[in-house]
Amino acid sequence: MLGFLTARQAGLDDPLRLRRAESTRRVLSLTLNPDREVDRIHGNGINTIDIEVVEGRYMLSGGADGVIVIYDLENYSGKLHYTCKSVCTVGRSNRYVHKFSVETVQWYPYDTGMFVSSSFDKTMKVWDTETLKPAEVFEFEGNVYSHHLSPIARKHSLIAVGTKDPKIHLCDLKSGSRIQVLQGHRAEILSVRWSPRYEHILATASADSKVKVWDVRRASGCLFSLDQHNGDKSKAASEAVNTAHNGRVNGLCFTGDGLYLLTTGTDDRMRLWNSATGENTLVNYGKVSNGNRKKLQFAVSRGCGPEFVFVPCESSVAVYAVHTGELVSTLRGHYNNVDCCELHPDYQVPTSQFGSAARSSTLEVKTVTSWRGFLSFAPQMWRTSQKVQIRLPGPRLQ
Amino acid sequence: MNRKRALISDTFKVKKRRNGTQKFGAVSDGDGPTDIRSTLEYLATLFPRKLFNDSLPQIVLKHQLYSIHDDKTLVDKELNKLREQGELLMFQLGFDADAFGLVFAADYKSKVLAGEDGRATRATVERFLAKLLSPCTELSFSKDKMLKEFLFTDSEITQLVKSGVLTVRDAGSWWLSIPNSGKFTKYFIQGRKAVLGMVKKSKYSEVLKAELEERRTTSHVKFHMKYHIHDIVGAELVESIPTTSGTLLRFVDS
Numbered sequence: 001m002l003g004f005l006t007a008r009q010a011g012l013d014d015p016l017r018l019r020r021a022e023s024t025r026r027v028l029s030l031t032l033n034p035d036r037e038v039d040r041i042h043g044n045g046i047n048t049i050d051i052e053v054v055e056g057r058y059m060l061s062g063g064a065d066g067v068i069v070i071y072d073l074e075n076y077s078g079k080l081h082y083t084c085k086s087v088c089t090v091g092r093s094n095r096y097v098h099k100f101s102v103e104t105v106q107w108y109p110y111d112t113g114m115f116v117s118s119s120f121d122k123t124m125k126v127w128d129t130e131t132l133k134p135a136e137v138f139e140f141e142g143n144v145y146s147h148h149l150s151p152i153a154r155k156h157s158l159i160a161v162g163t164k165d166p167k168i169h170l171c172d173l174k175s176g177s178r179i180q181v182l183q184g185h186r187a188e189i190l191s192v193r194w195s196p197r198y199e200h201i202l203a204t205a206s207a208d209s210k211v212k213v214w215d216v217r218r219a220s221g222c223l224f225s226l227d228q229h230n231g232d233k234s235k236a237a238s239e240a241v242n243t244a245h246n247g248r249v250n251g252l253c254f255t256g257d258g259l260y261l262l263t264t265g266t267d268d269r270m271r272l273w274n275s276a277t278g279e280n281t282l283v284n285y286g287k288v289s290n291g292n293r294k295k296l297q298f299a300v301s302r303g304c305g306p307e308f309v310f311v312p313c314e315s316s317v318a319v320y321a322v323h324t325g326e327l328v329s330t331l332r333g334h335y336n337n338v339d340c341c342e343l344h345p346d347y348q349v350p351t352s353q354f355g356s357a358a359r360s361s362t363l364e365v366k367t368v369t370s371w372r373g374f375l376s377f378a379p380q381m382w383r384t385s386q387k388v389q390i391r392l393p394g395p396r397l398q
Numbered sequence: 399m400n401r402k403r404a405l406i407s408d409t410f411k412v413k414k415r416r417n418g419t420q421k422f423g424a425v426s427d428g429d430g431p432t433d434i435r436s437t438l439e440y441l442a443t444l445f446p447r448k449l450f451n452d453s454l455p456q457i458v459l460k461h462q463l464y465s466i467h468d469d470k471t472l473v474d475k476e477l478n479k480l481r482e483q484g485e486l487l488m489f490q491l492g493f494d495a496d497a498f499g500l501v502f503a504a505d506y507k508s509k510v511l512a513g514e515d516g517r518a519t520r521a522t523v524e525r526f527l528a529k530l531l532s533p534c535t536e537l538s539f540s541k542d543k544m545l546k547e548f549l550f551t552d553s554e555i556t557q558l559v560k561s562g563v564l565t566v567r568d569a570g571s572w573w574l575s576i577p578n579s580g581k582f583t584k585y586f587i588q589g590r591k592a593v594l595g596m597v598k599k600s601k602y603s604e605v606l607k608a609e610l611e612e613r614r615t616t617s618h619v620k621f622h623m624k625y626h627i628h629d630i631v632g633a634e635l636v637e638s639i640p641t642t643s644g645t646l647l648r649f650v651d652s
Contacts, residue, residue, distance in 0.1 A: 232536070246495055267495075284470035287634040325471045 001025065024305035027319070032333040037083040041069045041091075048297060049342050050115075052107040053151065058087065060115055062102030067091050068117055070129070088132060096125065096134050103144060103294065109151045116159060118144040124161060126173065138171050138178055142188070146295045149173075150194035158216065160202050162189030162295075168204050170216060182214050184222050190250045191295040195275065197258025203275070205252045205295075209243035211263050213278060224278040226263070228271060245269060250295050253309070255322060256302035262309055262322070264290055264298065270311060272322065283325040289313050297340030312338035434476040437466050438486075438500065444625040449585070453513060453578055455505035460488070460498040461632035462625075481535045490537050490573050492565075493583055496633075501576065503531050510563065513577055519557040526550070526558055530574070541570040585620045586629075592618040593626040597636055597649045604648035607638075 004021050007013035042063040049061045051073070059071045068090040075082045090097050100120035108114035114135070118124040120143045125134040142164025149159050157173040158180070168189055170180040187208035195201035201223075202214045212222040226244040245265025253262045254275065261275045270288040272281045288311055290296060300322065301308045307322040310331075317331040317338055441463070442456035463473050477500070480486040487506055489499045507527055514520040529548050544550045550558070555572075558564045562577025576582075596613065597605050611623050619626065627647070630636050636647040 282471070282474060284474055286464070286470055324469065326469060 020303055020305050023301070023303050027301055027304055027308050028328065030319070030329070030331060032331070035081045036075075037081075038071060039069075039083060039086045041086050041089055042067060045339065047101060047294075048104050048340050050106050051342055052112050053109055054111060058107070058112050059084075060105045060107060060117075062105040062117055062119075064101040065092070066098040066100055066102055066119060066121070068098075068102055068105060068115075068127075088129075090127070090132055094132065096132075098123070098125070104146050104148075106147065106149055109149055109153075116147060116149060118147045118161065120144070122163075124159070124171070136173075136176055138169075140169065141165060145189060146191045148192050148194055150199050151196055153194070153199040155199065156216075160192040160194065160204070162192040162204060162206075164188045166206065166208075168192060168202075168214075180216070182216070182222070184212055184214075184225075185210060190248060191252040193252040193254060193261075195258045196254050196256065197275075201275075203252055203254070203261055205244070205249035205263060207248040207250075209245050209247060209249060209265070211244040211249050211252070211261075211273075213261075213275070226261075226271075226273050226278050226280070228280050230280050230282075244271065244273075248293075250290065250292050251298055251311075253298055253300055255300050255307060260322070262298075262300065264288060264296055264311065266290055266292070270309075270320070272325075281323075283323060285320050285325045286327065288318065288320075292339070297342065299341045310341045312341055314338070317341055434463065434467070434473060435480065437463055438502075441625070441628065442502070444622045444628075446621055449620055450578070450581060453509065454576065454582055455501045455509040457499045457501055457576065457579070457582060459491075459629055459632070460500055461496070462628040463632065465628045465632035465638070478535075484531055487530075487574070488535075488537060489575060491579075491583060492573070493587055498537075499576070499579075506576070507531065510561075510577060514561060517561070519561045522550070522554045522557045523561050523563060526563060536574070538567050538571055538573045539564070544572075589619045589621050589626050590629060592616055593623070594630060594635060594649070597630075597647055602648075603651075604639075604646055606641075606643060607645040607647055610647065 001021065004013065004018045008015060008018040042061065043065050045064040046061050047064055049059060051059045057072060057074050059073055061069050061071070063069070070087045070089070071084050072087050073084050075084075098117065098119035098121050102117050102119045105115060105117045108116070113129055114126060115129060116124060116126050122140050122143060124138040124140070124144055124147055126136040126138075127133070128135050138161070140161065140163045144161060144163045146162040147159050150156070158170045159173060161169045161171060163169065166183075166185040166187055166189065168182040168185070169178050170182065171178040172180075182202075182204070185204065185206040185208055187206050189204055189206050191205040193203050195203065200216050202216055203211060204214065205211045211226040213224055213226070214222045225242055227242045228244055228246075229241075244263055245267050246269075247266035249263055249265045251262075251264035251270075254260070255262070259275055260281070261273045262270060263273065264270045268287045268289050270285045272283045273279065274281060290313075296312065298309065298311045301310075306324070308328060309320050309322050311318050311320065313330075315332070315334050315337055317334075319328045319331065320326065321328055438458055441458040445456040445458070447454070447456065460477065463477075464470050467473050477486065477488070481488060485503055487501050487503050489501065491497045491499045510523060510527060511520070514523050526548070539548075541555075544555055545552075555564070559566065559572065562575065562579075564572040565575040567573045592615070593610075596610065597603065607627060610627065613623070615623060631638050631647065635650060637650050639646045639648060
């Protein structure tokens, strides 16, 4: 590492090289940080988290009890041991709180003035962070499993929503309309994701074992459907032809550059696809256990040497190298099933939040050094929690 | 040292070795291009030929290779290469969507023809085998393909099914299969269940690999213990943990 620093200093190396080397080193040496804790607000499980893109300072979390909490991840106290406080909450006493569990939360990609949450009470609410009142409420006919706002969109402000219906609704933030519908799937849509490379490309995963990639400007059907056998009809049983997985597909994540797409399914497999052609790259990750009936939120690192994918696997987070498929490490620390993980862009601190049936939801941050944060959350089963203790590892000052 | 050549991953090799966990009891294999073939040959020796009176070729399961080599993607790539060269054949065994059986093409041909000796269907089977080893990397065939590409008639297809080379997949398509492999599948599933049961019933559901190999097998386990161990480790039905006393196999609750 000193070699990299000297080379950077002398101008022999590109600055990007040092950054990449350092972020890879941090990811490879991730451990649970005992010094950071996160305020425990959620009584039950935490279903989803999101860190804002602009500063990486504020984190949203949505719980199984319908509560939404915003945390401040920065440590200004000067002390090593720090508890990340919650800035504000949309608690049960709020008039506009969701009635059932919140499934997805996402910050507005350009600033923290707004965030969108969707829940099993069949609504999606666009909240004003200042007043904590919903500026817009979209209602649907089925439970909303997932929604996503494009992080790079300039020409449109569409929110893609996946519900129990086999249709994908596109809701427009600017006009409040929700006329556009994408048809093609045959069962509930478990996950939707916009491409981080092209603002009109959307990928959707459904319980009918298919993953479809759409261009929202096109009026007729999807661009293509991902096929795990790459068109080789002889490999599969006849019902499994043209499917992405041999079970429900419940997790979708694009890599940072948008060139590849990772999908996870209840057949305990994770697959890497070329997002331009839909070809299965046939990287074999082995068994990636997945028992989720809802969507699985996982994260891919950005800017590391070999890219890493962090997938929640039962009560730990498994780290795989994206292109070779080898299991790099397993991050243990949660007491119960992990539901979602999110990577903080600047702090290589994986935070996992989980709610256990016996204990309460905890938010744990694993870190070695500050830089990239990683948050993983565990889904919680509906049980009355005992004392919830949230430990959020903060960046260790070295 | 040429700075330009230094890869980012090189920086981590030193760090990993210093701080990484020691590997106890685990033997790492150098992965060269010919190593997959030698692993296949080694696993084939574990297959019991006497049990089936030499009527079956030696079958190795694809996931048994995963238990020996670390990099699954590399194993897959090498297998595909061997299949494209026409030296290896892959079969969908039927009891699991992921369980694929591998047989050397020469073995397969000789056993099938030996089984067809004196039967009327021999000629059709010979023709089919010639087309198959041309080389063909498909696991199943649809009616279209059989009629047009391979130029077989309906009655000939029936003959192939009767001889066991094709098994019904659904209306109008067939899996490639090994004749008389029903007994193999039955004994294999029985043996797998018995071995998994042995691991599960042990204290803490874990047992040292060396100890498991030493154990007396019940009459349910007809194959060599090592064959079953490679199978359950490769299929990730048990976790393989390196310890100071050797490799430990722990049952995975799923």
